[in-house]
Amino acid sequence: MFKSINSMMSSKKRCFFYYGFISLFLSLFVFMLGLYAYQLKNLEERSESAKNALTHRMNGIFLELKHIVDSSKLSCEKEDIDILRRTTFYSPIFKEIGLFNDDFRVYCTTYGPRDIAIFSSIVDRIKDSSERKTVSLVRSHSIGESTFFAFYQGAHGLGINGLAPPQALAVDVDYLLSPDLPYELTIGKQTVVSSEYSHKSLVLAKRVESLDDWAISLVVFSPFSLYWSHLVSLLPFIFIFCVLFCLIFYAAHGGILYYRHSLPLSIKRAIKDNAIDVHFQPIVSLKAGELHEMEALIRWHSPHHGQISPLVIVETAERLGLIDDLTWMVVRKVGDFYREYPTQLKEINISVNVDRYSLLKESFAPNLEGIITEYPELKGRLGLEVTETSALTDIELPLMVSRFEHIKTLGIRLSVDDFGTGYAGLDFLRRFPYDTLKLDKVFIDSLKDDQFTRQILISITKLAKELNMALVAEGVEREDQLEAVRALGVDRVQGYYFCRPLPKEQVIAWVEENSTK
Ligand SMILES: Nc1nc2c(ncn2[C@@H]2O[C@@H]3COP(=O)(O)O[C@H]4[C@@H](O)[C@H](n5cnc6c(=O)[nH]c(N)nc65)O[C@@H]4COP(=O)(O)O[C@H]3[C@H]2O)c(=O)[nH]1
Known part of the structure; x- marks a missing residue:
């Protein structure tokens, strides 16, 4: 290809062609590399902010649960149920709250007295946890197939669990990452929330943030489409750089020629x-x-x-x-x-x-x-x-x-x-x-x-x-x-x-x- 270009052009035009080509290549290279570095930095910073927001939300959730359990009794009178209902009404996240005894049986919920055994795997996790708290994603009657559960057991054995739709957990995360950075929020191996984006789409980079205390992990993706759209929006600047590089090359060429002919x-x-x-x-x-x-x-x-x-x-x-x-x-x-x-x-x-x-x-x-x-x-x-x-x-x-x-x-x-x-x-x-x-x-x-x-x-x-x-x-x-x-x-x-x-x-x-x- 270059041979045929060579034969078609005079040496001055050929020079311009090569310098133009190199300048374009260089400008693209500089911008692509710079943009890639920027995307990585952006991914890192926003993932960390999302993780902090999630940690903050989890702390808020358990603070709320602790506050209720500290003032609850081992009874499920109308008065107790009213307290649970009022708390649920004002809670930014929970749609149902239940109290469990030291046998890990739920005896009272927002809907009245109950006798539901908590899964043994969850019981084990509560016992293993130093602060006696854990989270889980299981089916519930009130919310449905995938319900977010937060469990907390107070010092005197009385425990509390809060039920929430999984999206409630990811409100802040979603606010910080959407729409450009898709993410996946998982508890254990189960997916709590997953952004709507095609998993088949190319990913430039991903970052995994873990909240080890609750086995929650947040995977944030930087999609190639985002990178591409940014690159397209930078095209006018790439063109300006290309022209600048071309002028610099041409001036340097002139300088070298001048020196060589001195x-x-x-x-x-x-x-x-x-x-x-x-x-x-x-x-x-x-x-x-x-x-x-x-x-x-x-x-x-x-x-x-x-x-x-x-x-x-x-x-x-x-x-x-x-x-x-x-x-x-x-x-x-x-x-x-x-x-x-x-x-x-x-x-x-x-x-x-x-x-x-x-x-x-x-x-x-x-x-x-x-x-x-x-x-x-x-x-x-x-x-x-x-x-x-x-x-x-x-x-x-x-x-x-x-x-x-x-x-x-x-x-x-x-x-x-x-x-x-x-x-x-x-x-x-x-x-x-x-x-x-x-x-x-x-x-x-x-x-x-x-x-x-x-x-x-x-x-x-x-x-x-x-x-x-x-x-x-x-x-x-x-x-x-x-x-x-x-x-x-x-x-x-x-x-x-x-x-x-x-x-x-x-x-x-x-x-x-x-x-x-
Ligand atoms: N107007 C006039 N000029 C005449 C006439 N006859 C001879 N000339 C010029 O006078 C100069 C004589 O050489 P030079 O005195 O050694 O003076 C030489 C010499 O000093 C130096 N030069 C020339 N070749 C060499 C070299 O190979 N090495 C070194 N170190 N110096 C050289 O350059 C000087 C100038 O050289 P050229 O321009 O060739 O000038 C030469 C010659 O062309 C005449 O009738 N009328």
């Missing part, structure tokens, strides 16, 4: 899934006969956010602690690039950007060594470009020197990137054995017109030559800029003038085209 999470997934591309920008040598180099630069087009700047990716990766994963991903992709185009890239060095703090880590050089073992094609051809974005502390300085030495033993070339914009000054260059110095685009932009920049660049170039460092001018876009850096004695140029960063197939085509020139 930029940091998308970048994290892209790094983990190796989905970030690497483009390559040629670095052109100005010396005749020298081969070119390349810089590996990340590129990523997010399906939800479009093209993302490499700087944003790097900054996010740093924040998420994934910068090393990103570096290793790029280094491996450079290794793959060498593997894929061994002939075209035979003599071309490629450099990768690394974070200065990554370099400071103890694990950096061993990890790099591991990748070089994995990709022997990187040996002697991989370079690292480091941007000095902050000054080194006194603790970091010697550490950095030792890290540099380790990296250099692996045959890796090191370049200072964006020289002039960060913290790397001339003194810095003397301390660290960089192979290449990359002049930032801001210098190149103002080189032609700004005398001050020109003077600085002349000093930098002089020092770089002294320290045996190669010079790369970044961001050369125009011919006049090229001529200016050439005049300065710069060895290599990187910029749109020659080539933009390109995907691997296109950069290979560029190499093939330009190495023949």
